[in-house]
Amino acid sequence: MDRLDTLAVFVAVAEQGGFAAAARLLQRSPAAVTRAVADLEDRLKVRLLQRTTRAVSLTEAGQRALESARRILAGMEELDAVTEDVAALHGSVAVTAPTMFGRLHVLRLVQGFLVQHPGVAVRLMLLDRVVSLADEGLDLAVRIGALPDSALRATRLGEVQEGIYASPAYLAAHGRPEAPRDLAGHAVIACTALAPVPDRWTFPGAAVVVVAPRLVVNTPDAAVDAAVAGLGLANLVSYQAAAHVAAGRLRRVLSAHAPPPEPVHLVYAPTRHLSRRVRLLLDHLADGLRRDCAAIARMATE
Template identity: 35%
Template sequence: MDAKTGFGADRARALEMFAAVMREGSFSGAGRVLGLTPSAVARSIDRIEARLGVRLLLRSTRALTPTAEGEAYLRTARRILADLDDAEQQIADQGAPRGRLRVSAALSHGRLCIVPLLGAFAQLYPHILIDFALTDVIVDVAAGQADVAIRFGPLGDSMLTARKLGESRRMIVAAPDYLARHGTPARPEDLHGHNCLNFNFRRVEPVWPFRVDGRDMALSVKGSIEANNGETLGQLAAAGVGIARVGTFSVVDDVASGRLVPILEDMNPGDVELIHAVFVGGANTPARVRAFVDFLAARLADAKTIAR
């Protein structure tokens, strides 16, 4: 091995070590993962900082906190390490897709719509290890935090590739018991006399849109409970707590069984929320990523959980 090759290998090792320290939260934790002593890990981080001429970590007796430069170095380290893994995986991919596939999905949609499909995908691709995370936090796919992320709504400008998986309508629903006790709204204005369960994000003043006599309108609503996902709001509505306006995928079973009934459907504006899989595209996209996105697109195209 010549000096240049050795230096490159050392730098790759340094990236791996720094990423491990950030992931484990301590030198000792990183040492256990890497098979090194805590002091060896600490000296390696010192050498990285000396080579770069900046401090990457703020050390205290309780925690290791990355500086702004440390955060930037970590993002780069994750991306480079993911690229190295992909490069090696592509060589090993000669046959069937294989390797670890990191997928991020929103809590409600992931639990209701994606999780039920994972078993079938695992049977089709037994050499792929699915690393699945349910979170409403937007992960940075470009920085290597996930291979595929399922996103709702408008997509921001980025270098990522987006594949449409479907779209979800919204509807207003309530339990028959609630409507028997409080009456069924016949016009949007009637909702002012009802407990309207709403989301706790997006808008300062929650409004529900309608189309009345061919004209669009938005109605401010109020209620006793707010939540960060439609599944929770649907459960509350099914329990007779109030009226909710949610994505159809989160209440499709309750509507089919009669536990919930749609209301004011003739004034539904028909707004939909697009659902995409986002990933790093291009000629070097790992086969396991392509296989998973193709699988989701095919399975969700006609799925009842994504209502048109």
């Protein structure tokens, strides 16, 4: 572990008030954090932290070391910023997003970013599961839904909402359901990505409706295509249906029975040392996705 890294770990422990909190912040094991501080104390030949069973506090030497460490780390950040400003912007950034949301919204923004910054490469992982940024070597992640307790930093972009959609032709032929119980008499398209049990659809208030799917698919884009083709009613997320609603190919039904909206966030590691290329892509995605989320909310209504 290099000296700057041990200084950063020491500062995190001091500011968080303990090894466990610092480990969560840095996404490292408590043992690795403890070892880094011990290495720094061995190198400086002085005790920096007073450890008790309940708390960690700075010694007098630790307080002086903390002030110096902060100055050193701030100086390195300034040096990195100057270096990156002088040199052409190079390097790679790794991003993950839900598959369909990424294809419809994130990919387009990444393409624009790459045109603006030809020296930067982007690795875009489109996955319908939550992955660890640290384990997968990721810099940024788009997350839909409530965020778990985490040390990751998050920028809120907007919100999306599940809803029931069908084509105008289907509704003209079969009528419009007015309550969830009416779905029992309709052809439905079930997507196991949203409903793991395809013949049970849950609505707010713990209402569960038993349906008889005419088609079961495992990807949202397949459910969208089937709904547009008039095969039945589909439970979709607003960003999946918005463009088709705006074009008149789908209509929303049962909006009064929709679940609460889900937030959309852009998350990233709480490092002090966010590179300029990561910061630039973060800001680019945040600006673009905020606009997209606002547009989705306008388009995906009845």
